[in-house]
Amino acid sequence: MSTVDHALAAAPATRIGSLNGRIQAQLGLVLIGLGAWAYGVTQLRPAAVGDYGLLTSANTFFVLGLVALMAGFVVELARSSPRGSLLTLNLIALIVAIHATIPIVYGGTPEYAWVYKHVGIISSFAHYGRIADPSNIYDQWPALFAAVAAISSLAHMNALSFAAWAPLAFELADALLLLGIFRLLVGDRRAPYLAVGLYEGLIAWVGQDYLSPQAFAFLLWLAMAYVILRWLRAPDARSTGSRIARLRARLVTGMTPAPATTRRQRLVAVVLVGAIYFVIVAAHQLTPYVILAGVGALMLLDLLRPRWLVLLLAAIAGAYLAPRYGLISSNFGGLFSGGNPLQNASGSHGTYNAGGEALTAQVVHYLAAAMWLLTLGAVLLRRKTLGRVLIPALLAFSPFLILGAQSYGGEAIYRVYLFSAPWCALLIAGLLLELRMPRRLPIRWLLTAGVCLAALFAGLQGLYGPVSVDAFTRSELRASQWLYAHAPRGSLLVLPDDNFPTLQAADYSSYDLQVMPSDPQLGQTWLDEGNLADVRSWMSDLGHQTAYLVVSRSMRADAHYFGAPRGYDELVSEIPSALHGAVVYHDADTTIYRLTFG
């Protein structure tokens, strides 16, 4: 009989009964949370979602379900020996609740207009089996698109049928790897789970987990990070007399020793890292350089072996980029588009509208500021044993280096946030678990629950806030599919607002898709859509005899949410009379007009 068996045999029946009772109570909390969330979701209707998003128009069951899931998670963490199985179940339930809501409410249509563009590349690969449009930047970084095209071809199913579930799949996979990485970095049993729980709230808003190369590359980066931290850590260096060595020794004070490895293991690890990195390089333009910044920072402090690893990675990235540099140059103004980090960090310029947009933007700004400030606090509090936090701190702040070179079309700051968030979550989790608190009062766990809930609901406001804009109804998708099935190839397709599912067809490049240049934030001369003479003249200048003009619920929501394009409502009401548009398709959410030019 094992020690555990002896202990169990010796335990009074009442204690075992109480243990079972507690397991059932914790499990009950997960099931109640999931049940309340599921019932709440069935009561949500897209039409009822306003400018402030899903959370503000959600019912009590939906909100209480999420609270119960997070509360159950923290209650289990607070136990003297938290059970991994229940924590894992809680995390899975939480991730499902966060990321399955929108696909369920919107009938499985993918969120974000740009996802349809990705589906178009996937369909093109599956249909033609080759790069059909070499001038398209997506075709030149094909790893993710080719992989999904293969899945789609093997299943005989269009990627549109499953693309909506990508955020859920990516987040579950990310959480698995993050749990592994965090366990490797900290000995504490609670911190890895708490960090993953926090992370799920922190990154909910940043919207980088949809079917996209960056979500795929991020997942692969986590795998790469595990391999590097498990097998390629430098053995503990002996401090020599030099000033640099003494500085390094001070920085690594308290660091857990590198795991023991053999030469063969390190060789296999380098091959794995090289292969994974090559696929990342072939999938996404920016991610390889964010990774280089992280690996380079670790290398600078001599924490990795072999020392030439960073050179190998840089060579892979450079060799892939060189023949394609023209595309980077034309899309992003070159690898170094600007050396002004503040400008590069300003994000996508919104025409900050009052109401929903302003509120959601403010919430996520506070969330981001809180995340980085708390992380800084966590590092400062461990200043005497910096080695304990050195690796996560380097990986949390190294992504900022990207801002010195690129704005990535205004998106660089979101990638910085994404790549920084896991390590920030780990450092904040450590801070919460190590802060000195009065022992008799459960302040630590109340504070932890408060921080987790604040991160979750702030993140969810960012994710669900613009949902009426970002998500599309099934009828909008049907309308788009009708358009590509019925408009003759070569037709001019016109969108008054850039928020409609388009380009998802395999032959997307056979159409001339034009979005009216009607956004004042472009800064140049922009088109006032209320001025119908200008609109007509702009369309006829495009050189087509006919045009298909689409208006939809999602465009109207976009125009109202962002306050642009101005004049959208006037344009819609005047199309039949002033522009002589003939309705060729109409349903509750979309109308398509055919316009003829003399």
Add this chain to the structure above:
Amino acid sequence: MSRSRSELTAYAGLLSSVLAIALVLGAPTAWLGLIGALLLACVPAGAAVMCWIDAGENAAQAGLTLAVSLTVLALASAIMIWLAAWEPRALLGLAGAAMISCVLRLRVARTAGAAR
């Protein structure tokens, strides 16, 4: 512990390879076919590699199996696109290769067990 983790990976690789091939080739519905294709994408190639490596941690072992599988699938698919030689069914070969690797791993484990 280490051996059981990598052996478990080998069993998972074998099972998923058989299931993936069966579902991709003979699924009665498109959704079952999708499950087969996703299985093929997410497990066999990674299991073929990770059944020889112990990541030292269960979540990491599963996560690396998934990530290595996706890496191999993406690489193989991208090569087919670059060469304009699109034959997605050839990816079933990944499941075949995984079965060989996983069986070999289990045989090595059995031989080592018998020797002890």
